[in-house]
Amino acid sequence: MFGRGRVPAKTTDQVLLMRRAGLVVGETLAELADAVRAGLTTADLDAVAEKAIRGRGATPSFLGYHGFPATICVSVNEEIVHGIPGARVLQDGDLVSIDCGAIVEGWHGDAAMTVVVGGDEAARPEDLDLSAATEASMWDGIRALVPGERLFDVGAAVEDSIAESARRLGRPLSIVDGYTGHGIGTEMHQDPNVHNERVREKGPIVTVGTTVAIEPMVTLGTYESHELDDEWTVVTEDGSRASHWENTVAVTEGGLWVLTALDGGRAQLGDRYAPLD
Known part of the structure; x- marks a missing residue:
């Protein structure tokens, strides 16, 4: 139904409410980035996240969502x-992707980041390359959001960014098949899907x-994946490591506002950065 239509629009007041939820998510992820260290369990990180979200007067988006049992995905x-999150103990050098969502007055923010336990000095070079390339592709996808243009240009921009990073780094990089971004507002996941690769359809x-x-x-390997017996955790088919980066973005009259970035996207977007007053 979105093939030839327009993406549903939010009002200025609605976007401002989403910014409040987005800031909760961004601040929570910043706390988690500081908290990650060897010896903690993934459940420990979940406890940090729940305290951070509720302490800001928000509600976790993920907890109870289709039965999901935790505040964040780790x-x-x-x-x-x-x-x-559970009893798994983090070790130096682990590559950890954390996905976080929060609700403020019925409006959602959703973002994810990838960090290395122990910092860059504990990381494998290929893991740093992977995370940096994934984050860069996210920003390239964000920049492809232009009023009057097609939403699925985002996927083409992400795919081209990853292909360029793979060539520059001399490393295999694959976009995971079957997973997309999404619309967001009064529900965490709304139509339309936002592809991470070039597709035949032009989209809304x-x-x-x-x-x-x-x-x-x-x-760092295959695009193929499978779900574990817990019916939630998705892993690479070949055991290669993965990275996940995400932001919630609003298109404004003047450009773009990254609702889950603490600086609203100013550092990355330059003259495309256009927050609402």
Whole structure:
């Protein structure tokens, strides 16, 4: 139904409410980035996140969502997305993707980041390359949001970014098949899907007031994945490591506002950065 239509638009007041939810998510992810260290369990990180979200007067988006049992998703090494926090103990050098969502007055923010336990000095070079390439592709996808243009240009921009990074780095990088970003607003996941790769369809037209979550998931090996017996955790088919980066973005009259970035996207977007007053 969105093939030739327009992406549903939010009002200025609605986008401002989403910014409040987005800031909760961004601040929570910043706390988690500081908290990650060897010896903690993934459940420890979940406790940090729940305290951070509720302490800001918000509600976790993920907890109870289709039965999901935790506040955040924590996916380690070959885990791509939807990892359930639990007893797993983090070790230096682990590549950890953390996905976080929060609700403020019925409006959602959703973002993800990838960090290395122990910092860059503990990381494998290929893992740093993977995370940097995935994050860069997310920003390239965000920049492809232009009023009057097609939403699925985002996927083409992500794919081209990853291909260029793979060539420059001399490393295999694959976009995970079957997973997309999404519309977001009064529900965490709304139509339309936002592809992470080039597709035949052009998709709906981006409008002022469009709000979407852009979230590439990229691996050092195959694009294939499977779900574990817990019916949530998605892992790479070949055991290669994965990275996941995400932000919630609003299209404004003047450009773009990254609702889950603490600086609103100013550092990355330059003259495309256009917050609402």
